[in-house]
Amino acid sequence: MNAALFIATVLIWGTTWIAIAFQVGPVPVLVSVFYRFALAGLLLVAGLALTGRLKIPARRDQPFVLLQALCLFSCNFLCFYKAAGFVPSGLISVIFSLATILNALNARLFFGDPISRRALLAALLGACGLALLFGPDIATHLDRGTLTGIGLAMLGTLFFSFGNMVSRRNSAAGLPPITANAWGMSYGALVLLALIAVTGTPIVTPPDGRYVAALVYLAAIGSVVGFTTYLMLVARIGSARAAYATVLFPIVALTLSSLFESYVWTATGVLGLALTLLGNVVMFTGPKAAPPARLRQPAAG
Numbered sequence: 001m002n003a004a005l006f007i008a009t010v011l012i013w014g015t016t017w018i019a020i021a022f023q024v025g026p027v028p029v030l031v032s033v034f035y036r037f038a039l040a041g042l043l044l045v046a047g048l049a050l051t052g053r054l055k056i057p058a059r060r061d062q063p064f065v066l067l068q069a070l071c072l073f074s075c076n077f078l079c080f081y082k083a084a085g086f087v088p089s090g091l092i093s094v095i096f097s098l099a100t101i102l103n104a105l106n107a108r109l110f111f112g113d114p115i116s117r118r119a120l121l122a123a124l125l126g127a128c129g130l131a132l133l134f135g136p137d138i139a140t141h142l143d144r145g146t147l148t149g150i151g152l153a154m155l156g157t158l159f160f161s162f163g164n165m166v167s168r169r170n171s172a173a174g175l176p177p178i179t180a181n182a183w184g185m186s187y188g189a190l191v192l193l194a195l196i197a198v199t200g201t202p203i204v205t206p207p208d209g210r211y212v213a214a215l216v217y218l219a220a221i222g223s224v225v226g227f228t229t230y231l232m233l234v235a236r237i238g239s240a241r242a243a244y245a246t247v248l249f250p251i252v253a254l255t256l257s258s259l260f261e262s263y264v265w266t267a268t269g270v271l272g273l274a275l276t277l278l279g280n281v282v283m284f285t286g287p288k289a290a291p292p293a294r295l296r297q298p299a300a301g
Contacts, residue, residue, distance in 0.1 A: 005233045009226060009245045014252025016222040017089035020081060022214040027204045029081040034192035035206075035215055037073050040223035041185035047224075048182055057183060061175050064166055065183050071163030072227070073188030079156030086149030093249045094134045095153040100126065102161035103243040110165050113238070118282060125279030126247040132272030133250060164239040167231050177231035185223065247276055 023032045048054035057065050083092050101123050107113040170180045196203065206212045233242040251273060258265065 005229045008229045010248045012226040014249040017093045019214040021089040024084045033077045037185045038189040039219035044182040068166040069184040069187035071159045076156040076159035079152045083149040083152035086145045090253045092153045097247045099243045099246045103239040122279040122282040129272040129275030132268045171235035
């Protein structure tokens with residue numbers, strides 16, 4: 001089951017970066033992200049309601065659902081979409097792979113998890129592999145716009161990591177990931193709508209079929225399915241190991257580029273791929289980690 005969730009997450013989120021790039025253009029970033037999570041929230045809430053599985057989070061969990069919405073379903077994607085206007089989507093996926101390291105550090109900070117030597121070795125192998133894959137592009141396109149894009153992508157990745165910590169707390173408190181996602185996406189859409197109103201951002205209609213297709217894919221597959229499989233993985237194996245899926249996203253992006261964008265593999269690229277996959281093997285061939293403990297409920301009083 002864990003392997004299936006991991007593979008699904010890699011394949012789904014590995015393809016969303018191209019779809020995000022398709023949405024950059026005449027529609028303001030704030031509006032594009034709103035469209036995505038308004039549609040995703042509607043689909044997920046409606047699906048749960050129709051199947052009789054829609055539940056309202058307890059009052060004590062509501063602030064954390066809102067915090068998850070801010071970190072995973074609004075602020076982080078505002079950064080990623082904006083970054084896509086400065087740097088290629090493949091580079092953003094590389095930066096996003098740093099979530100592996102950030103999750104391990106944040107899990108240590110917020111939950112006291114130890115950082116194992118195996119995790120550090122896997123992260124090092126993955127980082128070296130990605131450097132070989134994308135280092136030449138970074139070196140040849142390092143200008144002010146690129147630095148802005150890198151900074152935004154890093155900020156978005158930090159938001160994503162914080163969202164992982166909140167999701168872990170919600171799962172440990174007994175809130176199923178699919179329930180937290182449904183309400184989190186809905187809350188995120190409301191936050192984005194409020195920002196649109198406050199900033200006076202014009203609501204531009206989708207300009208063409210490609211934009212609409214990308215929107216539907218990002219909302220239904222990238223958000224509803226992708227976030228559910230990923231957060232289920234976080235709940236089952238922990239945030240640090242689950243985040244290693246992000247290291248493989250650029251591999252999927254490169255494969256698509258070789259098929260549809262004439263990407264040419266080089267010797268350093270093949271070596272980078274090998275190191276990244278080796279890091280994946282190192283991470284997942286160690287002793288099975290114990291599942292995150294449930295939070296102790298406060299005494300009634």
